Amino acid sequence: MHADAEQPQRDQDAQPLLSVRDLQAYYQTSHAGVRRGIRAVDGVSFAVRRGEIYGLAGESSSGKTTLIKSIAGAIRPPLEIVGGSMEFAFLPGYGGLHRAPPAELERIRWRHLSYIMQGSMNVLNPVRRVRSSFVDFAYPHIGGSRRRFEQQVIAHLARVKLDPSVLAAFPHELSGGMRQRAALALATICRPGFIIADEPTTALDVVVQKEVLGMLRGIQRETGSSVLFVTHDMGVHAHITDRLAIMYAGRLVEEAATTEIFGNPLHPYTRHLISSLPRIGDDAPRQGLGGAPPNLADPPSGCRFHPRCPLAREICRREIPVMGESAPGHRVACFAVNQGERA
Numbered sequence: 001m002h003a004d005a006e007q008p009q010r011d012q013d014a015q016p017l018l019s020v021r022d023l024q025a026y027y028q029t030s031h032a033g034v035r036r037g038i039r040a041v042d043g044v045s046f047a048v049r050r051g052e053i054y055g056l057a058g059e060s061s062s063g064k065t066t067l068i069k070s071i072a073g074a075i076r077p078p079l080e081i082v083g084g085s086m087e088f089a090f091l092p093g094y095g096g097l098h099r100a101p102p103a104e105l106e107r108i109r110w111r112h113l114s115y116i117m118q119g120s121m122n123v124l125n126p127v128r129r130v131r132s133s134f135v136d137f138a139y140p141h142i143g144g145s146r147r148r149f150e151q152q153v154i155a156h157l158a159r160v161k162l163d164p165s166v167l168a169a170f171p172h173e174l175s176g177g178m179r180q181r182a183a184l185a186l187a188t189i190c191r192p193g194f195i196i197a198d199e200p201t202t203a204l205d206v207v208v209q210k211e212v213l214g215m216l217r218g219i220q221r222e223t224g225s226s227v228l229f230v231t232h233d234m235g236v237h238a239h240i241t242d243r244l245a246i247m248y249a250g251r252l253v254e255e256a257a258t259t260e261i262f263g264n265p266l267h268p269y270t271r272h273l274i275s276s277l278p279r280i281g282d283d284a285p286r287q288g289l290g291g292a293p294p295n296l297a298d299p300p301s302g303c304r305f306h307p308r309c310p311l312a313r314e315i316c317r318r319e320i321p322v323m324g325e326s327a328p329g330h331r332v333a334c335f336a337v338n339q340g341e342r343a
């Protein structure tokens with residue numbers, strides 16, 4: 001590759017929009033007087049570059065929402081940040097939203113960062129008309145006359161194929177698909193540099209889901225923003241994300257360009273996820289993964305996947321595998337892969 005062609009890539013890597021380092025986020029619960037930590041996120045590190053859609057996948061209870069809540073600063077007891085940092089380019093020096101003063105949070109919310117929580121109603125105020133949610137959250141950042149603001153909102157709603165009449169409706173009066181599109185419009189109207197979306201299309205039927213994903217991709221391309229996109233649905237990741245991280249039992253096990261994850265999955269858990277995807281015209285029964293996901297209050301020693309892994313060996317029970325770069329841009333946490341053996 002020509003040296004000049006490499007430069008923009010290096011600049012992107014040098015200045016990620018978000019850097020998460022060795023994050024540990026636990027639910028500190030107590031049962032019959034015995035305190036225990038549910039280690040839902042345990043030593044996670046990754047970076048989201050400018051202008052990319054970064055995906056996070058993994059089965060239910062693997063810790064995706066806990067990771068996203070921690071990054072978005074939505075940390076309420078019993079959830080606690082136990083260690084590590086989350087550094088945003090637009091909020092340098094704090095190591096996470098939970099450490100930033102309220103005035104700084106006010107400055108960045110909606111303008112630099114918007115968060116679409118799991119569950120489509122959450123971003124819209126359920127007891128107020130949709131118009132009020134736009135006025136409450138977006139107007140303070142956009143300003144100008146109320147009439148001009150309303151015109152801007154209507155134009156933005158048209159982009160997600162919504163009629164202006166939704167502004168007068170309460171969220172519960174809209175269909176799931178309309179609510180999701182209204183939430184997406186609200187999350188993007190201030191053209192934030194960073195959008196965090198947790199299962200934003202999971203409740204939608206396939207046709208509406210495709211439409212909403214297309215709109216999100218369109219808005220992201222137009223504004224050049226970064227998106228951290230979370231879903232357990234690998235088909236959705238294949239459709240929308242540029243890079244993809246796979247989470248298992250509170251830890252990242254693999255990260256690469258999405259095409260690379262699908263074309264050359266390396267971690268045994270990722271290989272299982274890919275091989276269990278349905279294929280058109282292939283009726284052969286899929287082999288399931290034996291065992292169950294671990295209890296995060298008392299996870300297995302060493303590699304958390306070892307009780308279910310067909311390649312497990314002695315070291316996997318004793319030592320925690322760290323993410324190693326198996327090829328440029330392809331990171332895997334697995335002793336078998338990093339020692340050159342594959343299934």
Ligand SMILES: Nc1ncnc2c1ncn2[C@@H]1O[C@H](COP(=O)(O)OP(=O)(O)OP(=O)(O)O)[C@@H](O)[C@H]1O
Pocket residue numbers: 027029038040058059060061062063064065066067078118232296
């Ligand atoms: N409020 C809570 N108190 C205690 N434990 C919790 C709480 N919320 C989540 N957990 C536990 O943390 C772990 C991770 O849950 P999380 O919701 O982050 O998973 P997820 O990957 O987002 O799952 P899903 O795909 O179902 O949304 C699970 O073991 C879950 O039971």
Ligand code: SF4
Pocket residue numbers: 267268269303304305306307309310311312313316321333334335336337
């Ligand atoms: S580290 Fe060992 S147990 Fe874990 S995925 Fe790799 S081979 Fe399997």
Ligand SMILES: [Mg+2]
Pocket residue numbers: 064065066118199
């Ligand atoms: Mg979740």
